[in-house]
Amino acid sequence: MDALVLIDVQKGFSNEDLGKRNNPNAEENMLKIFEKFRKEKKKIIHIQHFSCEEGIFNRVENTEFKKGFEPLDGEIIFQKKVNSAFIGTDLEKYLKENEITDIVIIGLTLPHCVSTTVRMASNLGFKVILIEDATASFEMKDYYTDRILTAEEVHRFNITVLNGEFAKIIKTEDFLKKY
Numbered sequence: 738m739d740a741l742v743l744i745d746v747q748k749g750f751s752n753e754d755l756g757k758r759n760n761p762n763a764e765e766n767m768l769k770i771f772e773k774f775r776k777e778k779k780k781i782i783h784i785q786h787f788s789c790e791e792g793i794f795n796r797v798e799n800t801e802f803k804k805g806f807e808p809l810d811g812e813i814i815f816q817k818k819v820n821s822a823f824i825g826t827d828l829e830k831y832l833k834e835n836e837i838t839d840i841v842i843i844g845l846t847l848p849h850c851v852s853t854t855v856r857m858a859s860n861l862g863f864k865v866i867l868i869e870d871a872t873a874s875f876e877m878k879d880y881y882t883d884r885i886l887t888a889e890e891v892h893r894f895n896i897t898v899l900n901g902e903f904a905k906i907i908k909t910e911d912f913l914k915k916y
Contacts, residue, residue: 740780740837741770742858744822744844744851746806747786756876759888766871766909767843768805773913780837781812784822786850820853829861839864841912842904843871847895855904865904868912869896 746767774781787800808814815826822828832840840863844851851872858865874892876885900906907915 738780738835738837739839739841740782740832740835741774742782742784742822742828742840742842742844742854743767743771743806744784744842744854745786745846746783746803746844748801748803749786750845750873751803757888758873758875759892760870760873763845763871763873764803764805766868769909769913770841770843770868770871771806774841775809780835781808782828782831783808783812783814784826784828784844784850784854785814785816787816787818817850820850821857822850822854823857823861832863837863839866841866841868841916843868845873847872847874848877848891852895852899855899859903866912866916867896867899867904867906868909869906870908 746764771781783802783806785800785802802808813831815822815828815831817824817826819825831837840858842851842855842858842865851867855865855867874888874895876888877891878884879886896906
C-alpha cells in the first residue's frame with residue numbers, strides 16, 4: 738500500500754525574506770498529485786512544521802497550510818519541530834500500523850525537511866518516490882566561498898544526491914502517467 742506525504746506546504750514559505758526560489762510551478766504540481774491521491778481514496782499524510790526557535794515557523798499565521806492544501810476529514814496531520822517528519826512524531830508507527838511500505842513525497846523545501854524526511858524514510862526501510870518538480874528550493878550562501886548558490890543549483894544538487902540511493906526521482910507528469 739502507498740501513501741502521499743505532503744511536507745510543510747505552509748504559508749510561511751511565501752515569505753520574501755527567504756530569497757529567490759526555483760520551480761514556481763511546484764504548488765501546481767503538488768495539487769495534481771494531491772488530487773490524484775484524493776480521487777483514488779489513498780492515504781494522505783500532512784506534515785506541518787512548528788519551530789521552537791525564533792523565525793518564520795514560530796508564528797501561527799505562517800504555520801497555516803497554503804490555500805488548497807488544507808487537510809480534509811480523515812487525512813492525518815503530524816506536527817513536527819525539526820526537519821525530519823519522523824523525529825518527535827508517530828509517522829513511522831502510523832505507516833507500519835497501516836502496512837504502508839511505499840510513500841510518495843512532495844512539499845517544501847527540498848534541501849531541508851523534504852531531503853531529511855526522504856533520507857530517514859529510506860533508512861527506515863520504506864520505498865520512496867520523490868516528485869522532483871513538486872518540491873522547491875531557495876537560494877543559499879555557499880559555505881566555502883560565500884557565493885550565492887542559485888535555487889536551481891541547490892535543487893539539482895539535492896535531487897542528484899537523493900536519486901537512487903534514497904529515492905526514485907520522477908517528474909509530476911511521468912508519475913501521473915505511470916502510477
